[in-house]
Amino acid sequence: MKGKRIQRYFLVLTFAFIIPFSTASAGAGEWDLLGGDRFSDESDIWLSGGGAFKICLSSDSQPGYYRLYEEDPFNRDDVVYSNGVKGLYFKTAGSNDFDSNGCHVFKDIGKYVDGDQAEFYLKKYSGGESFVWFYD
Numbered sequence: 146m147k148g149k150r151i152q153r154y155f156l157v158l159t160f161a162f163i164i165p166f167s168t169a170s171a172g173a174g175e176w177d178l179l180g181g182d183r184f185s186d187e188s189d190i191w192l193s194g195g196g197a198f199k200i201c202l203s204s205d206s207q208p209g210y211y212r213l214y215e216e217d218p219f220n221r222d223d224v225v226y227s228n229g230v231k232g233l234y235f236k237t238a239g240s241n242d243f244d245s246n247g248c249h250v251f252k253d254i255g256k257y258v259d260g261d262q263a264e265f266y267l268k269k270y271s272g273g274e275s276f277v278w279f280y281d
Contacts, residue, residue, distance in 0.1 A: 176280040183276045188267040190216055191279040195255040198225075198265060199280035201248040208236035209271025215257040216264040225265065227251045232270075 176199055182188040200213065212232040213225040224231045233242035233249055243249050257263040267277055 179279040179281055181276060181278045183274055184267075184269070185272075185274050186269060188277060188279075190264045190266045191281075192262045193254065193258070193265055193281045194262050195258045196253075196281075198251045198254050198263075199248055200251075200267060201246060201278040201280070202235055202243065203276040203278075204247060206235060206247065206275035206277070207269075207271060207273035209269060209273075210234055211275075212268050212270070213251060214266055214268060216266060217259070223257060225251055225254065225257060 179191045180189075198213075200211075202211075210232050211234075213227070215223040215225055217223060227233065227249065230242075234240040235243050235247070254263060257265075265279070269275055
């Protein structure tokens with residue numbers, strides 16, 4: 146577990162140097178990088194204040210079906226819909242769910258905010274590891 150945490154730290158640090166500084170210090174209307182996670186089944190939980198939430202899968206992520214959830218400790222976790230669809234296909238023939246950079250934006254997510262923020266995680270329904278970056 147400690148090795149995964151160290152690996153994640155170095156990946157986030159490396160990515161911070163790759164992206165332009167204007168994006169790294171994002172303001173209103175720009176994306177703030179929350180971090181990244183390598184996972185096989187379910188990602189870590191990431192917090193969002195609402196508006197829009199973006200995920201970007203690395204180029205070595207496995208093809209398959211992904212679904213974003215809002216974690217709720219007292220009720221069943223909510224599926225986060227995007228354009229009326231509750232799941233996304235990545236690297237699948239005919240799929241337009243992700244842009245050419247492997248990113249997808251979930252818009253109008255304010256209804257998933259309970260309290261001050263929403264708690265999102267990505268679940269994958271296919272084998273192999275994937276790495277995803279999360280933005281708010």
